[in-house]
Amino acid sequence: MELRLESQALLEAMHQAEQFFQNQRVVACMGDRFALSCLCLAEPIRRSMVGAATTEDEGLELVLRTQPSLLICSSDLESGYGIDLLKRVKAKLPTCQLLILLVRETKEVVQEAMEAFADAVIFKSSLGTGKGDFIQALATLAEGGVYFPEEIRKLGAAQSPPPHLPPLVEELSDRERDVVAGVARGLTNQAIAESLAISLETVKTHVVNAKDKLGAADRTQLAVMALLYGLIDPLG
Amino acid sequence: MPPAYDLILQRRGQLQTETVQVSDAAAAWRLGRDRYPECIRGVVCRDHSSVDATEPDSRS
Numbered sequence: 001m002e003l004r005l006e007s008q009a010l011l012e013a014m015h016q017a018e019q020f021f022q023n024q025r026v027v028a029c030m031g032d033r034f035a036l037s038c039l040c041l042a043e044p045i046r047r048s049m050v051g052a053a054t055t056e057d058e059g060l061e062l063v064l065r066t067q068p069s070l071l072i073c074s075s076d077l078e079s080g081y082g083i084d085l086l087k088r089v090k091a092k093l094p095t096c097q098l099l100i101l102l103v104r105e106t107k108e109v110v111q112e113a114m115e116a117f118a119d120a121v122i123f124k125s126s127l128g129t130g131k132g133d134f135i136q137a138l139a140t141l142a143e144g145g146v147y148f149p150e151e152i153r154k155l156g157a158a159q160s161p162p163p164h165l166p167p168l169v170e171e172l173s174d175r176e177r178d179v180v181a182g183v184a185r186g187l188t189n190q191a192i193a194e195s196l197a198i199s200l201e202t203v204k205t206h207v208v209n210a211k212d213k214l215g216a217a218d219r220t221q222l223a224v225m226a227l228l229y230g231l232i233d234p235l236g
Numbered sequence: 237m238p239p240a241y242d243l244i245l246q247r248r249g250q251l252q253t254e255t256v257q258v259s260d261a262a263a264a265w266r267l268g269r270d271r272y273p274e275c276i277r278g279v280v281c282r283d284h285s286s287v288d289a290t291e292p293d294s295r296s
Contacts, residue, residue, distance in 0.1 A: 094273055142262075144261060183280055183281075184278035185279060186261030186262075187261060187281065219282065223278050223280045224251050227278060
């Protein structure tokens, strides 16, 4: 893989990262000392770093001592396990958002990370590919949401509709799903319109149509029905 | 008065909702994650001024 250092996308990503990190207190915990050092020294994040460690126990101790707003952790650590660290941090400091980079791309590991209440789950292999997972994860965390990219959701969160639900008369379009996912993330219609770069009127139309298709009486029912049918994953 | 949000919670395999009043969606997610870290599945804005008037709210 060639990291395209001069690309516009990378420059934009750096700018976005800078915006996100300016109000954060970050602890990083990674087994790879070189990657950890590079992360801590990277310009957009450097001033937000309040601690860095390479083992699970050190990571927990740092979190308790520095009370960060965000923990960036890799699943592989010099000792211990990144996902176990997430569980321990969530139990001790539930306000801390958790972003984990997974090395192994298996269903079991993905589900384990989700069950550990990670707020963002990214495969290490997606970094530097231009897919933008890391930046999208930061943007989602800034909104208080939870970020699981498509490949993660496929592995860990795929759900079939429960057997007692009748089959849908008409499927939701991709755009309707996007809008409903926004509804279930707590966004207003205006915020959904801005996030999808469409008009407010279009959002309203999608909401009304989606409600009709799912037989929902209001926005909350719409979100609940979409979740039950496995049509959306607002945590993603 | 701050806007109302419905937290969608998964408990014993069922989806349930609980209404909270907080400043914004991020605060609703934070509250949901803090209070129900194992259950929170979604957050819905119920503030009438923020949604379409043609979207009836069955519980209001």
